[in-house]
Amino acid sequence: DSLESLEHVDKGLLEKYSPAEQQTITRAVKDLRTIIAVKQVIQTQYHEVLKRAFPNGDLDDLSLVRQEQAYTAVMYYDPTLKPLKVETMAQWQENPPRVFSTQEHQLGLAYLSGQLSLDQLENHHLQRVLKHDGTKQLFLGECKVDPTIKNSQIEKIQKQLKEQQAKDDQYRKSQLAHYQPLNYKPVSPNYYLKTAFSDAIMTVLYARDEDYQRQRQAQGLKETEWEMAKKQRQHQTRNRHEDGGMHL
Incomplete structure (x- = not known):
């Protein structure tokens, strides 16, 4: 991590620092650039997905956090990215749709507890859901309202996931000085949908929808x-x- 490896930086500004300090600054700048680049990729991904689900929305008016919440819900409940009607959203909020069968709940939980590998799951949507923290929490929330599944089974998995998350965060912090953990908390689908699609957010997502x-x-x-x-x-x-x- 030498000064020479930094592009678009006035190296003269940094020459007054000691070699060790220069190395620290260089690493920090690189870390920051990595984070910014990753954020841009993520934002583009959110935009592309939300644009298809909400073609009449003013997505630029939504913060990245709000976009992420809406994106997570869309990826869970509308994986084919069909444009979503206002009525559909209202129905979702009143009565969150059940996406997976009891058998799929059990298979997903078996994967999360380390008993199955991801490629042993036949449902590709379930595979995608379990790969991402946000959709994973919605899956666990859906499992919680499945009367055939014991709460203790879900809580045990949530505890394991939390411990794993803490380890991952620790590792990332050691690698990236500016890393901020984004921990997804357990959440019920009902609460999530009402929060992710509050009135204020709906106004933005349907900004140009005449109905x-x-x-x-x-x-x-x-x-x-x-x-x-x-x-x-x-x-x-x-x-x-x-x-x-x-x-x-």
């Missing part, structure tokens, strides 16, 4: 009417109280 905008306007109108009716009732009640005294 959605009409629905929003109708909803806004209804809420305004309700507010006005409420104020009117309060006003009438207040007037009755004021007029209700005994006049001698």
Whole structure:
């Protein structure tokens, strides 16, 4: 990690530092560039997927974290990347679809506990889901609502995953000075979908969807009417109280 190996950096600025310090700075700059490059690749991936699922969205208005949440849900529930209708999203939130069968739940859990290898799973979507931390948590959340699976079985796997994650994070931190662990916490599909597709995010994802905008306007109108009716009732009640005294 010598100064010469750094491109697009004013090396004159760094020459006043000792060789050891120069080495540390060089490594840090390289690490940072790696992280930025990886982030750009990830962002492009999120964009491509979300653009297909939400063709009328203003994706640039979403932070990377929000894009990631939506991306994870899409990759789990809509792997063929069909454009998602507003109604579909509402249904998902009310009643998260079950993606895998009980047998697939058991196979997935067997893989996560180290009893099977990934290529022993026939369902390719299940393979993809179990490769990524975010979708893996949605899978475990779905397993939790499967009445045939004991909670203790899932909790044991979650504990193993957490321990493995801690080891991985430790290793990455030792390799990358600026590494920040992105730990996915256990989550229920219901909660995840309501968070990932909150009203504010839906407004962005359906920014140019005329049906959605009409629905929003109708909803806004209804809420305004309700507010006005409420104020009117309060006003009438207040007037009755004021007029209700005994006049001698």
